[in-house]
Amino acid sequence: MPRPVPWISALLYGVVLAGGLYHAAIGPGLGARTAAFTVLLCILAALDGRVWRIPAGAVFALRAALFCAVAAFDASGLSRVLFVLIPFLGFFAFGPTAGIALGAGCVILLAGAFTLWVPGWEVRAEYISDLLMFGLGVALALVTAAVAVREQQARDRLEGTLAQVALLSATRERNRLAHEIHDSLGHHLTAIGIQLEKAEAFATLDPTGSAQAVSHARWSANRALEEVRASVRTLGPEAESEPFGLARTLADLVHHLEDGDRRISLDVSGTERRSLLVLYRAAQEGLTNACRHSGATEIGVTVHYDDQKARLCVTDNGSGLDGAGEGFGLTGLRERVRLAGGTVDLCSSNRGTTLRVEVPW
Template identity: 55%
Template sequence: MATTRPVPWVPPLLCLAVLLGGVYYALVDAGPSLRTAGFAACVLVVMGVDALDRRVPAPALLAVRTALYAAVNALDASGVARVLFVLIPFTAYFAFGRRAAVALGAGCVAAIVAAYTLWVPDWQVRAAYISDLVMFALGIVLAVTMAAVAVREREARVRLERTMREVRDLSAADERNRLAREIHDSLGHHLTAIGIQLEKAAAFAELDPAASRSAVSDARWSADRALTEVRRSVRALGPDRFRLTGALTDLIARLNDDRLAVTLEVVGDEGERPQAALTAVYRAAQEALTNACRHSGATRIKLSLSYEDSGASLVVTDDGRGFDMREGFGIRGMRERIGRLGGRFELASASTGTTVSVTVPW
């Protein structure tokens, strides 16, 4: 257990009380003396030793404290210095633990009993000494209890700080993953589309200038769309609402050409649905279309979007040659995004085509 005390003010405050009480009693009773000066000096030394708490090994510090407390009591004419012995189990609790503190507390009480027995005749029948012993034992109990409470409070604070750090680390990791998914699902899709359109433009530059110009126009549209999505992400709390049906319609219009036919079938009314759910469905559609265009060699892609009271569902099918079912970052990101909303993501791929099914609750 650490030797650093969470309540370092207790020993010096108690020493100060003993110093003032003992000096006052000595001055009132017999006036200034060398004994009183020695008493005050010993108390000040005790306070100085407490300041060395972190730099002295705990066993040695305990022995030094005990010897100093005994010296202070020998020079004290008032008897108030006995209270210093309650600091032995109090400080020992932080250095050695509960059992050692209880044992030392019991030893202090036994030492007081032994001292009374040796030097105070018939103390067992004298109310003043019995009262002093009871109060001293009560002080030992309170000191150990205070130390226990302080240790538990410190441990609770350490656990809370550790938990807060873990929460911050998890939040940071979640945010990094979220940003990675956003970049992949939005910018990644549009950059892929730009690459495809520019390849088309280069291939048709001489054979079909009109088709080449159209491909360049589509690439420019994808670039503008990517910039629009970046701006929308920046002002995520802004007044503009994301419309899923319109976004899918625009996306499909730019993909349709003489080599690829993409259709959209919509059932139900979009209405004022949660933006997170609509965005998740749109990202899933983007990823499915990107994979179909890049990997499957599909000539026909069909999107079936359905708005229901319980949520939205999207099914994307293509007639491509399928692909390896091992999940890359894009598919894993889709699955995680849908899963975070409590939805369901399903993927089936064969040589006759691929089907992606997404369901997101409201």
């Protein structure tokens, strides 16, 4: 287990080194013993600063042996605090249970050492105090390790959650762009194809009608370019580069889709409170399906506004879905309307199709 708080060991090494050198300077003096004490602490610090490829148990045992060696060369006795690191390091190396067991073992070993080398220590306040302080230090070290591990785990979970959020956001944006391409470019490319087919068919029979079809195809191409630019500028779900009037925009759309073989009526009632791009996309989807796939000759588009919601209805007298399932366009439309808090209802038979969409203000 990686150690989230490596600075604790370094801090203790520094405190022990400063205390030992100060004690030697004011007491017995700096000599070979102090030099060995300093070198051993530097080795301990170097162990913490590297990633070893040997087993964690071997590194742990080496640290414990160095703690004992430092304590043997430390005349001040301050280095005993390093043994608090044994359960602390064991917690990260072997887990919480091993850390607690090592902590209890260190306290027991200290009490055993007092028993062997300090007769009557159990009635001497300074040794009782040392044992209690050491036990408290072990407990604080274990608590610190547990808190550090939980914090690291929480940070890892947070990073994982953020990564999932980023992935979902990217997926949602890709889906939005796919729906936007289908609803906008797909519709206009379909309209261009229909008008160009008409222009080719009537090129010699009806030059005026053919020229009008080419003009409508050109309008659809320009409109597609405008919508692509608007989508690139906004890059937001259901965002609009500027306000538009739904009734006017639908009238323009119907005008450029209507031809001699197909009559499209538009009826708008009520007062429009704000622009509703979702209804415009729904109308595009309904008109595209009716013009391209159903063979309808009569198509009706109605829009009604009231105080609570806006309603769109696209009906045709075509052949319906003819047993085919809903395609990408209708699936995307349902998702778009759902995000806007509205509903979609589709009824289809061999006598025609009705698409109803309601969106609250």
